[in-house]
Amino acid sequence: MLLLIQYTLIFTSVLTLVALGGCFSEHSGVINLGLEGIMVMGALGGALAMRYLPIGIPAFFFLLLVLIAAVAVALAYSSLLGVACINFKADQTIVGTALNMLGTATATVIVKAINTAANPDDMSSEIFYNEPKKKFLVSIGNFEFNWFMLITVIILVISFFVLYKTKFGLRLMACGEHPQAADSVGINVYKMRWAGVLISGALGGLGGICYILSGVSSWKFENGVAGFGFLSLAVMIFGQWKPFRIAAAAMLFGFFRSLGNTYFGFNFLYSLNIPSTVYNMLPYIISLVVLALTSKSSRAPKAEGIPYDKSQR
Secondary structure (H helix, E strand, C coil): CHHHHHHHHHHHHHHHHHHHHHHHHHHHCCCCCCHHHHHHHHHHHHHHHHHHCCCCCCHHHHHHHHHHHHHHHHHHHHHHHHHHHHHCCCCHHHHHHHHHHHHHHHHHHHHHHHHHHHCCCCCCCEEECHHHHHHHEEEECCEEEEHHHHHHHHHHHHHHHHHHHCHHHHHHHHHHHCHHHHHHCCCCHHHHHHHHHHHHHHHHHHHHHHHHCCCCCEEEHHHCCCCHHHHHHHHHHHCCCCHHHHHHHHHHHHHHHHHHHHHHHCHHHHCCCCCHHHHHHHHHHHHHHHHHHHHHHCCCCCCCCCCCCHHHC
């Protein structure tokens, strides 16, 4: 049971961070379907930082530098979405899909090149971080507390405050609802949308490094992030683009995802002889069911996915 709670909380953290990123982007009017690719690139930045940073530096600074590396790479990658969709008004769905494919491919090529340069016989796309990973964990009895659990709670509260209690948040949401009206009162719609995309990239990068640290000590980047970017979009929609509802939805999906890692600890589940892949499929199946049942009542920002042209105001 303790292991189930542990995995549920860490998967909830991943989904919450990435879904909040999508929430900021869509509230600004930009659909970020590239969260999967952004997660991969954030994971790449964090993993490379863990590989090359001296293991002897204080844990706080080590964690901080890994997080900065993950966010920096994800920000740079998400800026491609901003340039294409905001400045050049490209189709947001196509750009997001391209970013997903490009992200996994780019990370795989980079890691293979690094491994081959270090050892010509090593053609893998795998990065090991067994010792660095321990700096993210605190043992409380048999429970492994991951610092991302606390980081997620802090970011969740900040996100709610920023969106609903600050002038910036209200302007951001105005640009996603009616950009022409926002522009007419002096709000720079382009800057607001850029802000939404970059915040989305930063949170997606944090979600990416959190994901690869969830239970393993190495990661093959050719595997991507197992669809967690798309699952985060489902969490965001189920949570109705509201931070605390998103967190609740993430916990539901995180619980079902964690069953794939912990079902063997429950005799009644283990005795069913159901393959672990079936349990791993549960959150994706449930996402389809939930979205089918709630699609009619979903209240997405009105202007999401619609390029803004100031000349049309």
